[in-house]
Amino acid sequence: MEGNPLCRIDSTVCSDLAMAINKLREAGLSDVFHGKRFLVSGGAGFLGSWLVDTLYMLGAEKITVVDNLSTGSLDNIRHLLGTGRVELVDKPVEALSPVKGYDYVLHLAARPSPDDYMEHPVETLRASSLGTEVMLESARLSDAVFLLTSTSEVYGHAQVVPTPETYWGYVNPVGPRSCYDEGKRYAEALAMAYMRQYGLDVRISRIFNTYGPRLDWRSPGYGRVVVKFIAQALRGEPLTVHGTGRQTRSFLYVADNIEAHLRLLAPREELRGAIVNIGSSDEITILELAKLVLEITGSASGIVYLPPRPDDPPRRRPDITKARRLLDWKPQTTLQEGLRKTTRWIQNKILLPPK
Ligand SMILES: NC(=O)c1ccc[n+]([C@@H]2O[C@H](COP(=O)([O-])OP(=O)(O)OC[C@H]3O[C@@H](n4cnc5c(N)ncnc54)[C@H](O)[C@@H]3O)[C@@H](O)[C@H]2O)c1
Incomplete structure (x- = not known):
């Protein structure tokens, strides 16, 4: 296993990678x-x-990152850019011409935070439509394994919870979340079409809420709930809950997600x-999560309620029977441990002082 320059600067991430x-x-x-x-x-x-960090440590020869840094950050990969094995192409994936010469093509580019994608619906759809096509073409030219990171949002307001992969979804095709949900549904359909028509080796993960270090907690208008609550608690600001807080989610710690x-x-x-x-089967309400974050951070912040987000699914919990069986995998990190x-x-x- 290769050493990672990251271990000199971030012991939390480094020990989880190990x-x-x-x-x-x-x-x-x-x-x-x-x-x-x-x-x-x-x-x-x-x-x-x-x-990318994990693959680097496992000895990948070359990793080309295509990222327009819209919701990501150079800080997340800067430590690898001088190693000669990792390069960054700083552009929208949909603007890339299909490339060959890869063993694996992994399509993660997306704008997954509801506040952010509702602000940028067109860019969100382009990443999942044109972006997916560019990456699939690259995989086809390379005869590579293709991975699409899809989402629990393809199930929409799931009528079956815990939700298995066989559930077809209950999605508003024209609502404000449709840019993300329908974009991912199209991306899945296109990936399966490449498999059927060209024999491409396609794998699709439907990711349920995952959290951990490096999830953007700083940018206004991005905030996904776990890091938003933690940052609010640490700053002594009230925790902002959309709706009643009785909506549920199941939170998976990032190291478990990467292993899967x-x-x-x-x-x-x-x-x-x-x-x-790929997700955790432990379901918790957003209000319970807020209280847990207050307890773990020892914060005296209160909780305030904001209007519900449009089309926010009331429950979200995966059935992970298939992952357990097919991948011989199960989540290991408890929510308390991951939140700490x-x-x-x-x-x-x-x-840390800002750079
Ligand atoms: N983290 C979760 O809970 C979760 C849940 C469901 C699905 N997913 C999926 O996992 C993948 C990764 O999400 P994440 O949580 O790391 O989010 P993220 O916002 O941290 O990462 C997305 C990355 O894509 C880049 N990007 C966005 N649009 C782009 C474009 N057009 N061209 C090039 N780069 C672009 C962003 O700059 C960012 O670096 C996404 O496909 C997302 O839909 C994540």
């Missing part, structure tokens, strides 16, 4: 990605940068065309 890599070693997957070439859209974002994704990328015939929910790690990470950033 944990994920140990799990992969136990699964016999630590050598699979050695010497391989990766094209990763969205690689400067939260999940993308964790994947690498298992999904394993060279196994039965994973061709696999569509798998994320709090420590944000606390360090708040204490």
